Structures are given as structure tokens and as C-alpha cells.
Amino acid sequence: MKHFCFLLFFSVSLINAQKIDKNLFGNYEYQSKNKNFSADLKKDIFDNIIYTDNNNNEIIFEKKYVSKFIPGLFKNEGYSIQFFRTQIRTFANDNNYKQKFEIDILGKEIISDNRNNTSEAKTDIFGNYQYVDRYNNESTSISQDLHGNWNFKRGNQTASLEKNFNSTYTYKDSVNNILEINSAAFQKLKNKLGGEKEVFFFLIYHFLD
Template identity: 25%
Template sequence: MKRLLTLLFLWCFLQSSYAQRGTFTQTFMKDLEYRDGTYTANLKQNVFGDLIFTDSKGNAYTYEQKYLNKHFSEIGSGLEGKRKFMKELIRKSRRERDYQIRYSIDIFGEESIRDNRGYQAKKGKDIHGEYFEESDGEFKTAIKRNFRGELEYQENDFSATLGKDIFGKWSYKDSDRNEIQFSQVTWYRLLKRFGSDKDILWFMIDKMFALNEKGGYGAAH
């Protein structure tokens, strides 16, 4: 056990040291360049304010300005913030080759992540509430609210909903014919524990998947 922990610590230390042993330089255009032996990387800011990271392994990470402002506001325009950001990207890119990914937010506020390996995700808000979709070319998941205010979850052929009826009673239903109605007391306990109906839905889905893997449930009515 001690040997395993030692090896794990050593691996983490080596990973964190990658971006520290090389040399950072700033160009005339205030872009950042990094060199460590044969490995090189660049972090440039284009005229639109996007940050673009590229390296000698063919990797390219593009962060559009709106996405940066929302999720990486701590970077700012200073050198130190960009240097820290670049260090993290170097750690990621060390394990990749020819990987390209773009992070963006469109004029409607929809966040989007797309890469060159078939992965894409988008998150936003419509008239019914927030939504999220994710796909890797083989599996697709989505969660959103319908016009009745219910949460809907879709994962390939599996679907589930969580919502309340006209009497205010909450229930969970899925495509495996499971249906669970919560008493008011149980529902408030779940809310206290998880904080939101979305987190409760995730909890229910995880439980159903776990039971399914064990072969331990049938339809509940």
C-alpha cells in the first residue's frame, strides 16, 4: 500500500513539474511562448479577445472571449494570469496529440464545447428553463424542462421524467416502467439533502442504473 501511494505521489509530482521546468517567454505582441526540449507551446490572443493555445504535438485549444469572461475571469489581461492558465493547458496537452477543442458562447447565451473527436456539449436556457446536451458520437445525453415544468432526461434509448401533478405530488417515471410517487415528507427530505429537483433526478437515475446492473429491480407501480 505504501509503495502504491509513493508511486501515485511521484506521478502527480512529475505531472505538476512539467510546466515548471520549461521556459516561458513573452513576445512583442504579448503572447506567451513555452519551450521544454523539443516540446513547444504558444498562447495567443486574437483581435476578438479569444485565447488560442497550440503546441508542437498538434493540439489546439480555443477559448472564445465570452466563455473566458464567464468561466475564467481570473485570468484577466495580466501576464501572471495567462501564465497560470497556460500551465494547466500544458499539463493537459502532454497527454494528447492532434487534439482540437473550442469553447464558445453564442449571441443567445448558449455555451458550446466541440472537439475534433466527435464530442460536443451545449448548455443554455429557453422559455422553459435550463437545458444541457452532450454527445460523443456514440452516446447522447440531454436534460431539459418541458412545457409542463417537468424535468426530462434522455440517454440514448433510456428516458426519465421528474415532475409534479395538478395536486402538487412529485413523481419519478422512466422508460423501464418504473414509477415512484413521493409523499410530501419524503420530497422535502430529498430537497433538503440534494438542494434541487435536478439533483434529485440525477440521484434517482443513478439508483435505477445501479439496481439495473445488479439485476435487482422490476417495474414499480
């Protein structure tokens, strides 16, 4: 394990030390010192952002997805270089991996790859969030019901977050955790984390995962 961590640290350090160049077309290029690994981050004529490397990896971020989630790409150079470095670290030791990030015509956010993994997120006609993830033949779902309560399921694991009539919230999960949160405390969590969905993710991470 220590040997693996050292190699990972060494690899990341080398990537950070290398210069990332910008070509005449405004796209980013990287090549390792020994020239064994090279990668590119480019914007195509449709404003999609595409990462490729000589390990035959290709990651496509379609225009609508970029605009919603990573709008700084190819607008802020520091942000773009850091993003490129993250992709290099992620995929430098992988081969033949293809992944696409997109938003379809109905607004559904879709991430899919060539290894039969997918995730889909959308807001239904009632404004409730729905998410399904399929990874390594295991399915995870997170959803809101018509009352705005949150539900999580992954294999035998389940969790819920419900708003009560007295404006308190109750978190429950399949390992018998029960947590009552008063309105003021819940509002503080929302302000800190960003919203109800993020609070639910936070509780799942700390109590169930």
C-alpha cells in the same frame, strides 16, 4: 493498469514541477525539461483565450464563453497557471486535436471539436434548460418541459425529475429506481448543489450511471 497509473502520476508530477513562464506579452509558456513538449496559453487581440502545443493541439475559448464560465483567466495569475496546467495534462498525450468553446449570438453555449463531437446548451423562450451532447456517435439530452420537469435520455437510459402538486419531487429512471423527495430535503439539496439542474445531475450520477 498499475503501470499506466504510475506513468500518469509521473507525467503529472513532472508537469507540476516545471516552471510556467510569462512572456513579454503577458502570455503563459511551458517547456518540458527534455524540450520534447512545449505549450502556450495566450489571449488574442479579440480577448479569446487559446491553448496550443507542439503536438498540433489547439483549444479556443471565445471571449463570451470565458466571461461567463472562466472569468478569472488572465486576471488571477494563480488561477490562470492552474488552468494552463490542466490543459497540459489533458492534451500532452494527444495529437492534432482542435476544440472550440463559444456562445453564439442567441446565447447558446457550444462546444465542438474536429472529431465530430458537439454539445449545445441553451435556455428556451420559456426559461427552460435544453442540452444535447453528441459524443462517439452517442447522443445525450437533458431538458425541461413546459411544466419545469426534467428529462434525461442517453441511448436506452432515461430519467425524470417531476415536481408534484404537494411540493414533493419524484425521481424515476429506466432501471426502476423511484425516489420521493420532500420539499425540505429537496431545498437542502438545491442549496448544497446549486439548483434543480444540479440536483437532477446528482441523482442521475448516483442512481443511473
